[in-house]
Amino acid sequence: MKTTSYFSLIVLLAAFSACSKKDNYDPPQSKLTGALMYKGDSIYLEYNRVPYQLYQYGYGKLGPIEQTFTQSGTINSLLFNGDYKFIVPNGQGPFLWPKTGAGSPDSVNITMNGNQNLNIEVTPYYMIRNAQITGSGGSVSANFKAEKIITDANAKDIDNVVLYINKTGFVSGANNIAQAAVAGADITDLNNINLSVAIPTLTQKYVFARVGLKIAGIEDMIFSPLVQVSF
Amino acid sequence: MKKYISIISLALIVVITGCSKTDDEFLDIPPTSVIPADVAFTDPALVLAILGDLYNRQLDFSALDNRPIPGTDNTDPGWLTFGDFSESFPSDAGSYYLVQRTGWGYNEWQVDWFKSYAYIKDLNLFIQRDSAATELTDADKKRFLAEGRFLRANFYFEMVKRMGGVPLVLQPLIYDIGKGNVSDLQYPRAKESDIYDFVISEAEAIKNDLPADVNEKSRASKAAALAMESRAALYAGSIAKYGASRTPQVTLPGGEVGIDASKANGYYQTALKAAQEIINGSAGNYKLYEVLPNLSDNFAALFLDKTSVNQESIFIEDFKANGGKTHGFTTNDQPFSFSDEGDDAGRLNPSLNLVESFEKLDNTYAPLPTTDANGNFIYYNNIQDIFSGRDARLAGTVLLPEAVFKTGVVDIWAGYIQPDGTITTSDNAVNQKPLPGTTTPVQVVGKDGPVNGLALRSQSGFYIRKWLDPTVGSGRRGRGSDVAFIRYRYAEVLLNAAEASFELGDNATSALYMNQVRKRAGLTTPLEAGEITFDRIVHERRVELAFEGHTLYDMKRWRLANTVWNGSPMSKADLVSNIGSATKKNTQPWGLWPYKFYDPGGVNNGKWIFKETLPSVVTGSNLFQLGNYYSRINDDVIAANPKIVRQPNQ
Numbered sequence: 001m002k003t004t005s006y007f008s009l010i011v012l013l014a015a016f017s018a019c020s021k022k023d024n025y026d027p028p029q030s031k032l033t034g035a036l037m038y039k040g041d042s043i044y045l046e047y048n049r050v051p052y053q054l055y056q057y058g059y060g061k062l063g064p065i066e067q068t069f070t071q072s073g074t075i076n077s078l079l080f081n082g083d084y085k086f087i088v089p090n091g092q093g094p095f096l097w098p099k100t101g102a103g104s105p106d107s108v109n110i111t112m113n114g115n116q117n118l119n120i121e122v123t124p125y126y127m128i129r130n131a132q133i134t135g136s137g138g139s140v141s142a143n144f145k146a147e148k149i150i151t152d153a154n155a156k157d158i159d160n161v162v163l164y165i166n167k168t169g170f171v172s173g174a175n176n177i178a179q180a181a182v183a184g185a186d187i188t189d190l191n192n193i194n195l196s197v198a199i200p201t202l203t204q205k206y207v208f209a210r211v212g213l214k215i216a217g218i219e220d221m222i223f224s225p226l227v228q229v230s231f
Numbered sequence: 232m233k234k235y236i237s238i239i240s241l242a243l244i245v246v247i248t249g250c251s252k253t254d255d256e257f258l259d260i261p262p263t264s265v266i267p268a269d270v271a272f273t274d275p276a277l278v279l280a281i282l283g284d285l286y287n288r289q290l291d292f293s294a295l296d297n298r299p300i301p302g303t304d305n306t307d308p309g310w311l312t313f314g315d316f317s318e319s320f321p322s323d324a325g326s327y328y329l330v331q332r333t334g335w336g337y338n339e340w341q342v343d344w345f346k347s348y349a350y351i352k353d354l355n356l357f358i359q360r361d362s363a364a365t366e367l368t369d370a371d372k373k374r375f376l377a378e379g380r381f382l383r384a385n386f387y388f389e390m391v392k393r394m395g396g397v398p399l400v401l402q403p404l405i406y407d408i409g410k411g412n413v414s415d416l417q418y419p420r421a422k423e424s425d426i427y428d429f430v431i432s433e434a435e436a437i438k439n440d441l442p443a444d445v446n447e448k449s450r451a452s453k454a455a456a457l458a459m460e461s462r463a464a465l466y467a468g469s470i471a472k473y474g475a476s477r478t479p480q481v482t483l484p485g486g487e488v489g490i491d492a493s494k495a496n497g498y499y500q501t502a503l504k505a506a507q508e509i510i511n512g513s514a515g516n517y518k519l520y521e522v523l524p525n526l527s528d529n530f531a532a533l534f535l536d537k538t539s540v541n542q543e544s545i546f547i548e549d550f551k552a553n554g555g556k557t558h559g560f561t562t563n564d565q566p567f568s569f570s571d572e573g574d575d576a577g578r579l580n581p582s583l584n585l586v587e588s589f590e591k592l593d594n595t596y597a598p599l600p601t602t603d604a605n606g607n608f609i610y611y612n613n614i615q616d617i618f619s620g621r622d623a624r625l626a627g628t629v630l631l632p633e634a635v636f637k638t639g640v641v642d643i644w645a646g647y648i649q650p651d652g653t654i655t656t657s658d659n660a661v662n663q664k665p666l667p668g669t670t671t672p673v674q675v676v677g678k679d680g681p682v683n684g685l686a687l688r689s690q691s692g693f694y695i696r697k698w699l700d701p702t703v704g705s706g707r708r709g710r711g712s713d714v715a716f717i718r719y720r721y722a723e724v725l726l727n728a729a730e731a732s733f734e735l736g737d738n739a740t741s742a743l744y745m746n747q748v749r750k751r752a753g754l755t756t757p758l759e760a761g762e763i764t765f766d767r768i769v770h771e772r773r774v775e776l777a778f779e780g781h782t783l784y785d786m787k788r789w790r791l792a793n794t795v796w797n798g799s800p801m802s803k804a805d806l807v808s809n810i811g812s813a814t815k816k817n818t819q820p821w822g823l824w825p826y827k828f829y830d831p832g833g834v835n836n837g838k839w840i841f842k843e844t845l846p847s848v849v850t851g852s853n854l855f856q857l858g859n860y861y862s863r864i865n866d867d868v869i870a871a872n873p874k875i876v877r878q879p880n881q
Contacts, residue, residue, distance in 0.1 A: 062866070089877075091858075091880040173797075173799050174799065217479070
């Protein structure tokens, strides 16, 4: 009897230690990086607002890995090696994402085998060009040009443009200490838009600023690059 | 060893042959702990017990007892279900996230898919078994059947409000093992309009099988079916109308989300017709609760009175103290200084945003006057003077500073203020301080707050009064409160009728219905037909139905949610402007803090001044994205049934 119990103990031990080798696998190690681009120019977004989804082929359950673009329109995911498809869900982002005939978002195929950098080319409705943001005399001023990129049947009007300032590097409608806006209908010259906002009393001697453009009927704004303004 | 084996074999043989004689009886002993379906559906008392469980599993957006958290076996406490959307401030350290987050996740407000369809299956089984029952009287059978169908329709209504079109399953689904696949059990999502049509047609089909009795409140009645129909049709009509004009992006090509604009008028007509059927008395003698001479007390009593005097409530979730079903709403929200439980109180604090939206008695909107035209403070002799001349529902919904509740007086003031603006206050009323120029420590802040970050006292300057139970002992955890939650009531039916008539272009009828509700609130100057606007409709529902679980659904169906909760912080200028406008921003809950003016010898010494204050705990602001209009259907649901399409904008 004793022999049996020792023997079964050994079998059990062997079984468990065997499991640890078979069942567990290494964490994902292939890094997918990349950015949203339009003809070589970065597209700037709001932090934590525009999602993207990765679907892995042949992995049983039908569910995406969902993450959001960073404020500067970049992506960053650690993945297992394998085949993926990448989409931006319908109605997200200040750009036109290609669709299939059935109306669902068209996918970009990605094969992960080690680290990969993927630049995703999209067509934004508008681009903010030549943003000059400067601070002086207790206020921040911005001068920029709004270039209408999509001019066909999908074209949209400008809802408004807003200059945001904040104490930290996260600058958007949700994160700001002051803002100044002008409605799209009040813009006379798209090539020369001026905004100015007074800086509230602060203990620090700098603010971060950027300009956002809200497109009519599109939820997410497109932004200019982030600028640190000292005053 | 051999000996044992033969003994055991022998014993086995004896046992087996022993069994074989009484085999039929032995294997056919009825279980004592389960009542089989065919037995249960012979006795009305047993059917009612089954039905009781089905009633208990209904889902409300706001509930006094608790709300299940989808995907878990946990629940949120009842008060928390009233606490969001900047209509109130949550004075509870574990719940500050309501005012610190910058928006809602896409899965917020979703139903627990698997539990919901388990419930629908039970409802379908109930309906099937009741239909097949042979030993019930016809009257019983018909009524039970109608109740089952009412609960099913009401639950689908709750699902469609949150998720849009869902699979419409109307019979129990049985898995056929021989078949080996489940594809014929996988239902695609129905159109959003199909679900609303289903709710409406069910209500029409069952209304005459339900009692037309005003005293039938916790079970379905004819008026409950009609009230459900009226509300559902109104929701569908406004989704059709405003979805097309305000949020055309929030649709799916298959109609699972979004309703065609051409259907709006038909729905509004249905909503009006159903409401009028209750109003003209054909479902029982319902009327507004007008019992007490003090209009504010009367409005508060409406939510407490469960006797036959209350002819306003139509369908309620009832509770019974000392009978097993109670809730902790009063325990959690009673004023701190005279709480029945030392450390359980004061969590739900209505915001100034809501308080200032109650009209003045001349039907105009105005912020509470804290400063004059030159920016100087206005001095009030009594702390409640600033609220005088307002809609009686204000004091009926909210406990103002120095309001009386039970035997106590609410003690809310933020400190002493001197002419130069210096404030003397402390972090807790028990920590006393001497006033300037004196040495004796005195109380320098109200026992009920407000102190920033001091939970369980009011941090907005107000406590909730609606649903708060004045019965002795109702604030104790052990006893709890048995105030009922009113799911449908007559005033809402009137407002449904008013809104539907307005949308159909009949302002005169709309004014007629709306003025009845307003008159009860002390607004005796009737609104003229020309004064009825969309903003008025939105406003009236906000103040009449505050803290009754309507806020989110109303804002969603009017497609105002992404405008009102647009994610940008709310300044004081935002707060005090555009009151009464349907599109007014409401992203952060503000408070109104009273201060005692300290100027010995001065004329204003001891008078009160007020400051609009954003509680310092509030750091986030409500952001409602287009993807929030319909809550997410989880990936595991879609993985199990690939016919289900995803929500738009997510």
